[in-house]
Amino acid sequence: MRISDRSSIRGKMIDTLKEIILDFQEIDLNTGTPRLIEVTPVTEKATICIGVRRGGKSTFLFQLMKRLLDSGVDRQNILYLNFFDDRLHRLQHEGLAAILEAYFSLFPEKKNKEKIYCFFDEIQMIHGWEPFVDRLMRTEKCEVYITGSSAQMLSKEIATQMRGRALSWEIFPFSFQEFLDCRGIENRGPLSTRKRLLIQKGFEDFWTAGGFPEVVNLDKSLRIKIHQEYFSAILFRDLVERHDISHPRAVVDLAHWLIDNTASLYSINNLTGYLKSLGHKAPKSAVSDYLEWFEDAYVMFTVRIFDASLARSNTNPKKIYCIDHSLVTSVSSGILINSGHLLENLVFTALRRLTPDIFYFKTKAGKEVDFIAKESDGSRMLVQVCESIANSKTKNREVAALNEAMSELQLSSGIIVTRNEEDKIVVDSGQINVVPAWRFILNVAERRTLKIIN
CATH class of the missing domain: 1.10.10.10 (Winged helix-like DNA-binding domain superfamily/Winged helix DNA-binding domain)
Structure with missing residues (x-):
């Protein structure tokens, strides 16, 4: 390819980037339901938000932008690009440096004078993004926020390529608490009978709809x-x-x-x-x-x-x-x-928001407990999932497995999660709390602490 042709292609890419950057300046930010995720930017480190496709990462970025705007940041100081945009495909060939060239040609007065807030959605679509972000943070006055739908963005390889300049947070689809917020169902504070009934109805809706934000309604x-x-x-x-x-x-x-x-x-x-x-x-x-x-x-x-x-x-x-x-x-x-499998899956996702350290447990006698989860403070939570323990044979089986596991692990408590039942059962090893799923999931959400992945 001749140099003049190459220059023309790059010029068109710069023009396209300018158009995308300016388009963003005019759109209304769709911030949706506030997510219960506290992300604190750290100086000279990129903030990486990762999670499943369509789980709400882009909307969460808009929520972060809205906070900046509400705090007085100029809209022009926010640079946003979504790399699923097919117009950005040629960046794979032209190089990500074209982004800065386009932005500062629009706003030259800001270079090295004002802090720029860079939001890059699904940047893993472009090969070689890591050294670009690393250089951006070293050479420009900026904060960088990134989303991606790949856990590879947590890998040691990327941490090495970015020279330790990244902190990552996981973003899942709506939790039950976020689902209640989306539906406008208040559950914080003491529960009146009416509030509890509304929460239980909300749980049945959550059971049906799940947590992907786009489909909940x-x-x-x-x-x-x-x-x-x-x-x-x-x-x-x-x-x-x-x-x-x-x-x-x-x-x-x-x-x-x-x-x-x-x-x-x-x-x-x-x-x-x-x-x-x-x-x-x-x-x-x-x-x-x-x-x-x-x-x-x-x-x-x-x-x-x-x-x-x-x-x-x-x-x-x-x-x-x-x-x-x-x-x-x-x-x-x-x-x-069956519904028992779905309830177990629901309990797993609640625990997974709390910690990635989740296992199943088998006692020496071969009895199985569905989950043992290690929390951030090092404590362990033993959880058995059973739709109903109304049947005495089922109850005895579940209680026996938990009691043996508690004894072998030297834990004084265990949990049986059911669809609707609630009880406290004293056993040789301590106490087993029987908890309805809606209450268990909300309790787990309260225990969740800010988790920095790397």
Whole structure:
């Protein structure tokens, strides 16, 4: 390509960037429901917000921008780019430096004089973004906020490339508390009978709608359609395209098997055998990669058995959970999923917002407890999930498993999460609190502390 042609292409890219930057100056910020996420910028560190596609990251950026504007920051001092915008595709070839060239050609008086607030949405779409952001923070007077739908943005490799200039926060779909806020249901403070009934009704709505912000107020048929589109986009954009998978059908079939078996045990061997039975030639190593990529995209999560030996923990069967229980009902075949699995998935996502350190536990006698979660202060929470313990046989089974686990782990309390029941049960090892799901999830949300990932 001739130099003149190259210069012309770059000039057009600069003009496009200017147009996008100026368009943003005129739009109304759709800030939606305030998220209960406290992000505190740290000098000379980029703030990275990561989470599943369509989980509300872009809206959260708008909320951060609104706070800046309310504090007196000039709108022109906010630079926003969404890298899903197809007009920015050529930045992959022209280089991200064109962004600063375009911005400061519009507002030259601000360079090195005023602080610029840079918001880059889904920047992982552009290869080589890390050194650009690193240089931006070293050479310009700015704060940088980034979103991404890949847990790879937490990796040690990126931390190294950015020379430690990044702090990351996870953003999930709406929690139950945020869902209540979205619906205008007040639950803070002492609960009157009326308030409790409204919360319980809100929980039934949350049980149906799930937490993806876009669908919480839609009817069933539209919600299912959008959930299915989400799932397809995650599979093809965040897995197949991102990892250049040559046989995408195997990934799709595996994803649907995992969704159909939410809250169930799996092993690499049985997954590999399942794909082989469908005619896919996916070795164990490929299946392991697929599972890591599902988790990287924040769509499915693996839970290992609690064991002091990492080798034993890795070789034992693992359990699979989805980012959103309602997404499961929209995407699954409906043959294997039941309301007990969905309740367990709902409890998992509540715990996952609190901590990534979640395991299932097996007592020496082989009794299973659904979750043992390690909190930020080092304490452990033992949680069993059961729709109802009204049946005495079911109650005895769940209580016995928790009692044994409490004894072996030297814990004085355990929790049974149900759909509606509430009780306190004294056992040899201490006390078991039976808690309805709505109350448990709200209690977990209150215990959540600001978590800096790296």
